[in-house]
Amino acid sequence: MNNRWNTIIYKFWSPIYDNLFNSGKFLEARKKIFQGEKFGENQHILFVGVGTGADLELINYKDLNITAIDYSYEMLEKAKAKCQSSSIQFFKMDAQDMNFKDNQFDVVIASLVLSVVPDADKCMKEMVRILKPDGKIIIFDKFSPKGKKLSLMKKIIRPFINFLGTDIGVNFETLYESNKENLTVKQNESIMFKGMYREIVISKNSI
Numbered sequence: 001m002n003n004r005w006n007t008i009i010y011k012f013w014s015p016i017y018d019n020l021f022n023s024g025k026f027l028e029a030r031k032k033i034f035q036g037e038k039f040g041e042n043q044h045i046l047f048v049g050v051g052t053g054a055d056l057e058l059i060n061y062k063d064l065n066i067t068a069i070d071y072s073y074e075m076l077e078k079a080k081a082k083c084q085s086s087s088i089q090f091f092k093m094d095a096q097d098m099n100f101k102d103n104q105f106d107v108v109i110a111s112l113v114l115s116v117v118p119d120a121d122k123c124m125k126e127m128v129r130i131l132k133p134d135g136k137i138i139i140f141d142k143f144s145p146k147g148k149k150l151s152l153m154k155k156i157i158r159p160f161i162n163f164l165g166t167d168i169g170v171n172f173e174t175l176y177e178s179n180k181e182n183l184t185v186k187q188n189e190s191i192m193f194k195g196m197y198r199e200i201v202i203s204k205n206s207i
């Protein structure tokens with residue numbers, strides 16, 4: 001994947017995205033993640049790769065201090081349309097090189113984005129950089145199985161899935177290993193499709 005292709009493919013996905021990834025099992029998983037989350041009015045929350053704003057619909061976004069970024073103009077426009085009467089700040093920005101200061105956000109939400117950005121490690125490093133100490137990152141995404149290699153079938157279909165704008169081969173454990181210095185994993189659980197999709201909550205250690 002690269003940003004140029006992501007721009008093209010997510011322009012294509014934008015009109016139908018919610019029908020596929022904001023309904024059925026995906027919507028159930030999102031609801032499970034956000035029903036237990038209570039965000040405070042004094043917290044600054046960042047949605048990385050906000051897409052059409054599927055997660056925003058599940059929280060009391062009108063009362064919160066939210067910034068949301070995405071690289072696709074069309075996906076961002078869908079999210080903006082959903083949250084018209086809100087103070088959410090939307091920016092077209094690369095999640096691998098964010099135009100934010102260090103330690104700026106209390107919460108970072110990254111749903112289905114580490115598997116999409118060209119370089120998940122760069123994106124992870126940026127999320128950690130802009131997160132305040134004691135802040136948390138909530139990840140909902142698909143990762144390759146813990147401690148196992150990708151099956152032959154997945155290796156074969158991986159390039160086709162990449163073409164559609166996402167990667168089934170990102171390994172969370174490898175990502176964590178190269179970023180773990182300042183981090184603690186609070187939760188790492190299967191949320192859908194027998195562990196293919198996980199809910200992961202990470203906190204940034206205080207200095």
Ligand SMILES: C[S@@+](CC[C@H](N)C(=O)[O-])C[C@H]1O[C@@H](n2cnc3c(N)ncnc32)[C@H](O)[C@@H]1O
Nearest residue numbers: 006010049050051070071072075094095111112
């Ligand atoms: C699978 S969608 C997930 C959208 C949303 N977070 C959700 O849960 O439905 C991936 C999103 O990442 C965005 N994206 C891809 N590359 C990006 C990048 N380099 N920086 C920021 N966003 C990016 C895409 O435009 C798309 O909206």
